[in-house]
Amino acid sequence: MLQQLRAEVEPLKGPASLAAVTAIIPCLDEAEAIGEVVRGVLAQGVGRVVVVDGGSRDATAEAAHAAGADVIVEPRRGYGRAMMTGLAALGPDCAVVLFFDGDGSDDPGRIAAVAGPVLANEVDFVLGSRLRGAREQGSLNVSQIVAGRLAGMLIRLRYGVRFTDMSPFRAISRTALDGLGMCEESFGWNLEMQMRVAASGLRIVELPVGQRRRRGGASKVSGDLIVSARVAWVLLRTFIRIAGAVRRTAGRAGPAPRRP
Template sequence: MVADEIGGKRPASRRPPVVSAIIPCLDEETAIGQVVTALLAQNVSEVVVVDGASRDRTAQRAEAAGARVIVEPRRGYGRAIQAGIAAARDDADILVFLDGDGSDPAEFVADLVSPIAAGQAVFVLGSRVRDSREPGSLAPQQVVAAYIGGLLLRLVYGARFTDLSPFRAIRRDELIRLGMQEQTYGWNLEMLMRVAAARLPALEIAVGQRRRIGGVSKVSGNFIAGVKAAWSISATFVRLALELRHQKIPRRE
């Protein structure tokens, strides 16, 4: 049971939404099977794993757990997400995004999806910093990035997001209308900026954060990669803030 069916009966006149969960991952064989299993237990309609040409058995374990696996050998977080969106079911109503390392608690999928299915929001962000989280689950630079990103979004757009978390849900048609372009680590920030600039109905819920099940983070576990990601995110904010000033993004008044 998804969305309207969770915690109650689904109205007979409304079909349950088709929910596609998209997971970009690279070398996550230790965790990906558990993540896929947890998502399917939440009764999402499908799980699409975008494998970045892993050198381990990530693809095989994801498929064995019930995911549909596609390979995107070109590097870039945003590029992997775009590939997952293109591969999702044509009739998908809502897209859920999360990491494949087990750090995003899959049991909160219903909380992300339900407000969208009920028409209360178009976009729902899962904040890692508003609730208790496991020690060591977020590196200091991730906490700082979340604070700075939230501050910039509030100052420039009046949006009250507290995190740049990858764990989020959005209506597919609205995501397509946003015209996402970022191909790297700036994808998550770009979505928040475009959602805010378009004045889409948005919510944020506290989801906490767990330590990754295994492997090494491509960003937080690597100082150089973390610096590169921080630079990409900062550059994305400045570039997009300038671009969005001149773009005619359809707004909801």
């Protein structure tokens, strides 16, 4: 049985503690936000920031580079494809991979709490839950909440592991990530990772990170109940497809995420 996490995960001592963390930030047309995001992440002591630009029509790549990020342009569309491109650029000094949004909705001040337990080898995977913790009004729309709840329900039914969200704000050890066999190229990437983590019986913790309103206008995935229904349908199809290949490791049921 895994020991219970403290009520609050203490940040690691000193910015240099996060030097072995590489942050991967996929983005598209986020020139207004990406510079501030990159500076905020680096200010926490993260060793390297890799921004994967999906062929932006604005100055996203230039702003990210000016802020201190290594920028890779991936013109082929697909959220998962952008993530795979970022992973291919990881250096030998990376021990923990942090995934972060480029629109300003994730709080850099929570990075130490999310990456710290992985860096300290307390857990293998940390999911930052937007649905827990403080959220700015209007920071999440109905389709995002529905997607998180649906993903959590499906993963619990299939693998017996509880998640409350499908947040992009997450951290995983390089070793654990290399063993997952990630292959999804669509926006089902986050769902696939949580399914594979749950099936592999890795040490998991879910922490509240809340959510801020994105910088630069409404979310690219915003919409009404019709959009929510479409998102749910796509996620359900993606889950069924992935579940056929991702089976629970024999003898390792996988713990429910520990929650402070």
